[in-house]
Amino acid sequence: MTPLLEVVAASRMAQGRAIVSDISLRLQPGEMLGLVGPNGSGKSTLLGMMAGLIRPCRGQVRLKGLPMQALRRRRIAQLLALVAQSAETAERITVRQAVELGRIPRLGPLRPWRARDHEAVAAALKAVDMAHLAGRDWSSLSGGERQRAHIARALAQAPRILLLDEPTNHLDIHHQIAILDLIAGLSVTTVVALHDMHHALRCDRVLVMRAGRCAALGPPAQVLTPGLIRDIFAVKAEIIPHPRTGRPVFDFERLC
Amino acid sequence: MRARAARRSGVWLWLAPTLLAAALFFGVAVGETRIPLATVIDVLAVQTGLSQRVLDPIDASVIWHYRLSRAVVAACGGASLALSGLILQALLRNPLAEPYLLGISAGASTGAVLIAVAGLGGGLVGMSAGAFAGALSAFALVAGLAHVAGGGAGPRQAAVIILAGIAGSQMFNALTALIIAQSASAEQARGIMFWLLGNLSGVRWPDSWLAVPVAVLGLAVTLWHIRTLDAFAFGAEAAAALGIDLRRAQAVLIATAALVTAVMVSIAGAIGFVGLVVPHAMRFLVGTRHGRLVPATALAGAVFLVLSDVVSRIVIPGQVLPIGVITALIGAPGFALVMIRGRRR
Ligand SMILES: Nc1ncnc2c1ncn2[C@@H]1O[C@H](COP(=O)(O)OP(=O)(O)OP(=O)(O)O)[C@@H](O)[C@H]1O
Numbered sequence: 001m002t003p004l005l006e007v008v009a010a011s012r013m014a015q016g017r018a019i020v021s022d023i024s025l026r027l028q029p030g031e032m033l034g035l036v037g038p039n040g041s042g043k044s045t046l047l048g049m050m051a052g053l054i055r056p057c058r059g060q061v062r063l064k065g066l067p068m069q070a071l072r073r074r075r076i077a078q079l080l081a082l083v084a085q086s087a088e089t090a091e092r093i094t095v096r097q098a099v100e101l102g103r104i105p106r107l108g109p110l111r112p113w114r115a116r117d118h119e120a121v122a123a124a125l126k127a128v129d130m131a132h133l134a135g136r137d138w139s140s141l142s143g144g145e146r147q148r149a150h151i152a153r154a155l156a157q158a159p160r161i162l163l164l165d166e167p168t169n170h171l172d173i174h175h176q177i178a179i180l181d182l183i184a185g186l187s188v189t190t191v192v193a194l195h196d197m198h199h200a201l202r203c204d205r206v207l208v209m210r211a212g213r214c215a216a217l218g219p220p221a222q223v224l225t226p227g228l229i230r231d232i233f234a235v236k237a238e239i240i241p242h243p244r245t246g247r248p249v250f251d252f253e254r255l256c
Numbered sequence: 257m258r259a260r261a262a263r264r265s266g267v268w269l270w271l272a273p274t275l276l277a278a279a280l281f282f283g284v285a286v287g288e289t290r291i292p293l294a295t296v297i298d299v300l301a302v303q304t305g306l307s308q309r310v311l312d313p314i315d316a317s318v319i320w321h322y323r324l325s326r327a328v329v330a331a332c333g334g335a336s337l338a339l340s341g342l343i344l345q346a347l348l349r350n351p352l353a354e355p356y357l358l359g360i361s362a363g364a365s366t367g368a369v370l371i372a373v374a375g376l377g378g379g380l381v382g383m384s385a386g387a388f389a390g391a392l393s394a395f396a397l398v399a400g401l402a403h404v405a406g407g408g409a410g411p412r413q414a415a416v417i418i419l420a421g422i423a424g425s426q427m428f429n430a431l432t433a434l435i436i437a438q439s440a441s442a443e444q445a446r447g448i449m450f451w452l453l454g455n456l457s458g459v460r461w462p463d464s465w466l467a468v469p470v471a472v473l474g475l476a477v478t479l480w481h482i483r484t485l486d487a488f489a490f491g492a493e494a495a496a497a498l499g500i501d502l503r504r505a506q507a508v509l510i511a512t513a514a515l516v517t518a519v520m521v522s523i524a525g526a527i528g529f530v531g532l533v534v535p536h537a538m539r540f541l542v543g544t545r546h547g548r549l550v551p552a553t554a555l556a557g558a559v560f561l562v563l564s565d566v567v568s569r570i571v572i573p574g575q576v577l578p579i580g581v582i583t584a585l586i587g588a589p590g591f592a593l594v595m596i597r598g599r600r601r
């Protein structure tokens with residue numbers, strides 16, 4: 001069976017420097033893949049390539065077995081949604097209108113707004129706990145509320161693959177867990193860039209990046225070892241099982 | 257709730273043509289010379305074959321050939337320029353973008369004058385083609401300059417584009433002056449200078465044969481791209497992620513904005529600020545979603561320019577001002593207002 005999304009030896013150069021080099025991976029249906037790595041290690045660039053927005057200089061990204069360039073943008077957006085690290089607007093739009101943008105790949109000049117679209121938007125707003133703010137002006141939202149609205153927009157797209165770049169950024173601890181629960185509960189395949197190791201533990205697999213390269217790929221319990229964390233992030237990590245649940249808890253200390 | 261929205265758009269289906277017709281009638285009824293309303297109605301009735309009454313030929317000619325053709329072209333031009341501004345604002349994500357301020361009108365003038373002076377012929381269509389080439393060159397120059405000057409995103413980028421537009425306008429206006437000085441006769445030069453200020457005085461029915469189809473085409477293309485324009489709310493990359501083919505959409509929409517501006521410039525010269533004032537006023541009234549904003553902007557642009565034209569004919573008794581003067585008098589404060597509001601955000 002052809003995988004839904006496949007990255008084949010993809011590299012990307014910027015200003016003469018490789019910012020992603022030679023990454024290969026296949027998304028497994030329904031999995032939640034975490035991207036972990038220091039600032040500037042190429043997580044956002046890799047997500048951009050997976051979304052078909054950034055072209056690999058070498059290698060390929062294949063969606064349903066077809067190279068990205070061979071697909072129409074609209075077709076890509078029907079299969080795949082991206083929540084970017086930051087996207088802002090100066091336009092006076094409401095939260096609902098921002099989420100409605102997610103239906104654009106499924107509408108056309110001659111295909112009007114239907115009840116189905118309305119339901120998708122309402123469900124997406126509810127999923128991120130934003131239904132009560134649907135009528136609010138975008139400019140009046142807090143950072144975390146904006147982030148949740150962006151996620152709702154991506155959910156309204158009803159994609160097969162959901163790419164999220166640091167979706168828990170700006171969120172309070174309650175909503176961080178809520179968003180992770182939501183993502184983990186979705187049947188769609190997700191790729192999510194994360195900085196919190198505890199969040200990364202909830203993924204099915206993690207890809208650890210360093211300077212654009214794949215440093216490790218596998219189940220989090222096997223990959224996120226004190227040795228690797230020390231290597232990649234220059235911190236001393238200790239993993240302590242939670243006294244009651246037994247879940248691993250990280251303790252960090254910076255190495256000079 | 258949806259039923260009410262549907263009923264409301266149903267209301268607009270007949271209210272919009274009524275408003276447009278009222279503006280056109282007003283444009284025909286009011287002018288430098290006073291003609292009784294009854295005569296105006298008689299002339300319109302006879303010309304449209306509804307009445308066989310015998311008319312004063314001078315009144316009939318003033319109303320039908322002079323005022324009505326002028327009002328129709330003003331309506332088309334107003335809709336075209338307003339839509340052009342709306343498109344540029346959405347694609348560049350810049351509230352101050354507008355064909356006149358970005359130098360597109362100046363580029364179109366240069367192209368049109370070059371064709372007119374060189375005597376390449378082709379009449380209005382030839383001039384429009386030259387204006388279209390000029391408009392596209394001006395946009396390419398201004399966009400390229402803004403890109404090189406950089407500034408990333410946000411307010412600085414917005415300012416850089418406007419500055420590039422000023423530079424482009426100045427350069428193309430200088431080119432136009434050079435072409436006129438080089439090769440036009442004194443009489444030709446006077447005519448061109450008057451036309452350049454934005455002027456509907458010379459408009460007759462043949463102009464509308466170009467203005468009407470182009471305005472309708474511009475409106476149709478913009479309506480077709482309503483969702484595309486919406487998708488640009490969070491920037492070009494977000495639009496691409498929503499399935500918009502950026503290169504195609506930008507090419508089609510920029511070409512449309514340039515085309516409608518170019519045709520309007522060939523007919524009536526560079527009329528400024530319509531593309532700035534009208535879309536912003538409509539955003540205030542109907543919101544920022546293009547499903548409502550595009551039709552509202554087209555209608556309001558048409559009404560705005562017809563009324564501006566009426567004002568230009570009666571504000572100083574016995575003298576007709578260039579319409580560009582009126583739109584600038586209204587538009588420049590509008591520009592300041594948008595700028596101040598943008599700062600406060
Ligand atoms: N267009 C570009 N031109 C030049 N350098 C770039 C460009 N885009 C990204 N980079 C560089 O490539 C590297 C990887 O960037 P990327 O945004 O992918 O990192 P990241 O892993 O997402 O980082 P963060 O955790 O801070 O979000 C960075 O050093 C960045 O400065």
Ligand SMILES: [Mg+2]
Pocket residue numbers: 043044045085165
């Ligand atoms: Mg990043």
